[in-house]
Amino acid sequence: MYCDEALDAVEAVAAGELAIEGRLAEHYAGCRDCAAALAQARRLEQLLHQRPVPHAPAQFTARTMARVRRARWRSEQVFDLGFNVAIAIVILALLVGAWALLNRTGLTSVSNDAVNLLAAATVAFAQRVAPALPLYLGATALVVTALGIWWWAERDVGI
Amino acid sequence: MDPAAVAAERTLVERCRSGDAGALQELVDQYKNLVFGLIARTVQDRAKAEDLAQEVFLRMHRGLPYFRGEARLSTWIYRIVANVCLQDHASPARTVSLDQWNEDTARPPIAPAAADRQFADFELRDRLEKAIARLPANYRLLVAAHYFEGVRYEDLAEALELPLGTVKVQLHRAKQQLRRLLETELK
DSSP: OOHHHHHHTHHHHHTTSSOOOHHHHHHHHHOHHHHHHHHHHHHHHHHHHTOOOOOOOTTHHHHHHHHHHHHHHHHHHHHHHHHHHHHHHHHHHHHHHHHHHHHHHTTHHHHHHHHHHHHHHHHHHHHHHGGGHHHHHHHHHHHHHHHHHHHHHHSOOOO | OOHHHHHHHHHHHHHHHTTOHHHHHHHHHHHHHHHHHHHHHHHOOHHHHHHHHHHHHHHHHHHGGGOOSSSOHHHHHHHHHHHHHHHOTTOSOOOOOHHHHHHHTOOOOOOTTTSOHHHHHHHHHHHHHHHHHTSOHHHHHHHHHHTSTTOOHHHHHHHHTOOHHHHHHHHHHHHHHHHHHTTTTTO
């Protein structure tokens, strides 16, 4: 038997998966290098068996459950957003369809007066609201800031 | 595994699948040491190990509706642990060649005769951990899992979807590399 073969078997012998018999036993008995390699492999095997087993930290379960809940909440948010977008698309499609139908049937000319009336009312409303615009902008900025803080607090910080 | 334990495992999985939060907590409690232990032995950074262990349970939570129970729960868990560990690209433990390791570690060997025996053992274990950290990720995982109480070659082969022989060969190669890395210390 050559040293290569004996060295290849060292790990299996040290792990107790291969018995030292016959030519293998003779080789280990007669070859100092291979015998030393076997002794090293046995020591390594012993050290690997003695490696400490790390235990999970005390709050691990609570932190994991919090992460699971957060992930679930986030996926629900995504689902809700998708649902809302789908609803908006359906409503838009219905409006466009209704508009197209009115156009085809010539009813739009009748409704022009209604549209003009609505436009005039909108302009009047805008003129009344204009002086208070800075107030509305300030309120909007506050809401956006609050939403930003909420998003920052809820973002994944990778516990 | 005895039939009562298998039945208890199935009941727990069914409760989790039906959305019972208490059951999920039980599952985490039951397997946290296995999952954390395996990962902590592989990545050797407790904070990162905890993050990855939580990721394992998150994936379990997402995957439970698709778990058909054909494999044992523990085998499924090993598979998720393996995927999470191997996909962890930001691992600080880089793989270096053995030549580079030898150049990097121009430290004097441990002299047990001069030092206290306990300290020598401690340092040897420390060097073993450092040597393990330098193994490729799949070898690290195999070494971590194989020497974990109760984990068999068959479980690892099934979890990693590898032939049994391949698992044995890879583990032997990992140990060969470790033996070469620790050649001086093991004398």
